[in-house]
Amino acid sequence: MTIDARWAVFTEDGAERGANLLVKDRDQVRELVKLLADEAADVARLIHRDRPLWDTERGFFDHDVYATVRDGFGYLSYQDANRDKAYPEGDPASEGCEFDDDDFPPGSGLPVERFVEVLVEFLTSADRPASVTWRDETAGE
Secondary structure (H helix, E strand, O other): OOEEEEEEEEOOOOOEEEEEEEEOOHHHHHHHHHHHOOOOEOOEEEEEOOOOEEEOOOOEEOEEEEEEEEOOEEEEEEEEOOEEEEEEOOOOOOOOEEOOOOEEOOOOOEEHHHHHHHHHHHHHHOOOOOOOOEEEOOOOO
16 A cells, blocks of 8 residues: 655745655654644645545546645545545544645644544555544534
8 A cells, every 4th residue: 555645845036846755654654743843834635545546547536635734733534536635533632734636624624643643544554544534524514
């Protein structure tokens, strides 16, 4: 099982560089979380390499998963061919955060250790983690 994590890192001069990590075990999940906690890191797209393609001709993946770490909380969104975009029901103290690729609503952040466990579950199951309750992106609007 492998997750291909890809994100941008913004430099002090305003430029950006690409970053990526192939995640194959719990230690690499922890490494990813540490890298995403850097304030210069943008939101990461997580591509699970053991899921089928939605469109094999064009190489489109059947899922969109985004993750970041901000202010002591891990944020995650999940969408696939059969499920609309959703966010975990997280700690009410998590303020949420916004990026170009995804906006994580307040209350959707998970404590970092819990976030690690949820990412490990995604890595090992190749499916939306069942250990958290999910709310769709329109919840609370």
